[in-house]
Amino acid sequence: MNDKGIAVIGTFDAVEGVRSAVTALHQSGFKDTTIYSPLNSHEIETELEPVESPIGFLAFGGAAAGAGIGLLLTIGTSIQWPLMTGGQPIISLPPFFVISFELTILFGVLATLLGMFWQIHRSKSDPKFYDSRFSVDRFGVHVVCDEDRVVVVKNLLSTAGAEEVRDERF
Amino acid sequence: MKSENTALATYEQIHRDLTRTLEPPGRLYYGLLGVVLVVLAWAIFAWIYQLKTGLGVAGLNHPVGWGVYITNFVFWVGIAHSGTLISAVLFLLRCRWRNSIARSAEAMTIFAVMTAGLFPIIHLGRPWYFYQLLPYPQEGQLWVNFRSPLIWDVFAVGTYFIVSVLFFYTGLIPDLGTLRDRTHGWKRKLYGFFACGWQGTNKQWRSYSKVYLLLAGFATPLVVSVHSVVSWDFAVSIMPGWHSTIFAPYFVAGAIHSGLAMVLTLLIPLRRIFELDAYISRRHLEYIAKLMIVTGLILAYSYAAEFFIAWYSDNIFERYTFVYRATGRYAFAFWLMTFFNVAVPLLFFAEKIRTSTVWLFVISLLINIGMWLERLVIIVSSLSRDFLPAAWGSYKPTWVEVSITAGSFAWFLLWFLVFVKLLPIISINEIKEVWSQPGVREKDER
Numbered sequence: 001m002n003d004k005g006i007a008v009i010g011t012f013d014a015v016e017g018v019r020s021a022v023t024a025l026h027q028s029g030f031k032d033t034t035i036y037s038p039l040n041s042h043e044i045e046t047e048l049e050p051v052e053s054p055i056g057f058l059a060f061g062g063a064a065a066g067a068g069i070g071l072l073l074t075i076g077t078s079i080q081w082p083l084m085t086g087g088q089p090i091i092s093l094p095p096f097f098v099i100s101f102e103l104t105i106l107f108g109v110l111a112t113l114l115g116m117f118w119q120i121h122r123s124k125s126d127p128k129f130y131d132s133r134f135s136v137d138r139f140g141v142h143v144v145c146d147e148d149r150v151v152v153v154k155n156l157l158s159t160a161g162a163e164e165v166r167d168e169r170f
Numbered sequence: 171m172k173s174e175n176t177a178l179a180t181y182e183q184i185h186r187d188l189t190r191t192l193e194p195p196g197r198l199y200y201g202l203l204g205v206v207l208v209v210l211a212w213a214i215f216a217w218i219y220q221l222k223t224g225l226g227v228a229g230l231n232h233p234v235g236w237g238v239y240i241t242n243f244v245f246w247v248g249i250a251h252s253g254t255l256i257s258a259v260l261f262l263l264r265c266r267w268r269n270s271i272a273r274s275a276e277a278m279t280i281f282a283v284m285t286a287g288l289f290p291i292i293h294l295g296r297p298w299y300f301y302q303l304l305p306y307p308q309e310g311q312l313w314v315n316f317r318s319p320l321i322w323d324v325f326a327v328g329t330y331f332i333v334s335v336l337f338f339y340t341g342l343i344p345d346l347g348t349l350r351d352r353t354h355g356w357k358r359k360l361y362g363f364f365a366c367g368w369q370g371t372n373k374q375w376r377s378y379s380k381v382y383l384l385l386a387g388f389a390t391p392l393v394v395s396v397h398s399v400v401s402w403d404f405a406v407s408i409m410p411g412w413h414s415t416i417f418a419p420y421f422v423a424g425a426i427h428s429g430l431a432m433v434l435t436l437l438i439p440l441r442r443i444f445e446l447d448a449y450i451s452r453r454h455l456e457y458i459a460k461l462m463i464v465t466g467l468i469l470a471y472s473y474a475a476e477f478f479i480a481w482y483s484d485n486i487f488e489r490y491t492f493v494y495r496a497t498g499r500y501a502f503a504f505w506l507m508t509f510f511n512v513a514v515p516l517l518f519f520a521e522k523i524r525t526s527t528v529w530l531f532v533i534s535l536l537i538n539i540g541m542w543l544e545r546l547v548i549i550v551s552s553l554s555r556d557f558l559p560a561a562w563g564s565y566k567p568t569w570v571e572v573s574i575t576a577g578s579f580a581w582f583l584l585w586f587l588v589f590v591k592l593l594p595i596i597s598i599n600e601i602k603e604v605w606s607q608p609g610v611r612e613k614d615e616r
Contacts (some may be wrong), residue, residue, distance in 0.1 A: 032219075037372070045370060083315070103329070105333060109389075120367060123377065130369050135348040
């Protein structure tokens, strides 16, 4: 057998069931859980332990890089091609700050989005655990466990109100 | 839509209601599309005529070198502002009522920027050289002048367009995942590609929330900066009536005012055609009307402040410009703009008017007209009467400019019609979030 483990997936029709299931699973020592939800539920989020995300740092890094590129582009090219206009100094910081500000925002946004795509890709689960109803009107709880604990997990999910419980080898 | 028994019925029903707009179009849609395409075709003909004959076919001449084209540019950039205001600013302020209208407003932003971006190009004598506005190494050794506000425009409007598209797209990702799961064939492939593997896992939602918050944080100062930069196209010159420090906040307030009016103009027919009254309720429209009272009053203050400063400065050129605005050749436009932008929104103080969709629709149209006239008045009245009486002149748009202006509305509506049939006009996941308590629909929250 090449199987790495077993995943038990419970399908719920309401968020309350998911909360109960997650609480029961955590109390029983099952930490490796993934929740599927058709909406951004803060109730579910409060049940789960916070995860550190690098997106904030990426956003800051992108914005800082944008500011630097903006100043470098304007100051650098003005020094290289010194053309006086309107009697203003070659390095006219106030107008250059406008360009720098716009690039700060642009690069900050681009870096944030790159971070999001990376995170979405990284946190995608195996398609065989996913049910297309999870994006419309059902919630899912997916638990990875050892073969000898499958029955325990199934019981916990059923007790919490799961309408369907299935297991998949992966 | 009325089912309130279980979470299943509610979520499924929300999904069905909000994807109803994606069903094959009917006669009304094709009729509208036909009108839009005819107007657009006429505008393209007018533009080709201008390209072949030269910019002289427009009414632009000394001293009025900026006319309807630049009026349209400023007007459409202004329209673009409300999308980000509603979506980003109201999101940061935790106003959950925005959820019903944010998607349409964001789409409106993108299409308005796409429309605005055409006008500086149309206005160019040789539009095929428009790319020379971008800083890129080239054999001709031309380089952009970063001290020019026109180059600031390129960076500001360009950034605004890219950020608006990305903000709109980010908000769409969960809905694209939903559409992928409920469609087949090429649609499934298309939605699936853009959904980027969205499964709605808790980690994905967490990243999404954080990113959306950050994007809203980036978009908010951006939206203020973009119309400030557009206002500096005027304010950094020494032209009487333009050289004013109040221009940036005045333009931002005006942009929000016109953008909110356009949101009403678009949403009122949409909610009626697609029977979305439960999702875009009178209360939503009323909130927009209340916001417009505020923006209308800010504009009233700005108009008054401009006149006061012109008088108080004791500068004869500045004084004359404002006397001319109110009594000269373009006085009709000035008084119409003042009436439509300042007096008419005050009608929203009456609850009966701000809760009536007919009144809201009519007033929104009047404000749109008023805001377009405001830009015309600012541009044309100042240019036609500058420092030297010997150089004074006047301006009248020609059929080419009128046709291209009508075409800009057709172009904007064409994209909106495509959007309505391709993507949900209300965010499905955000509506589920607000309605996440089945049977309990908090009136104020919605």
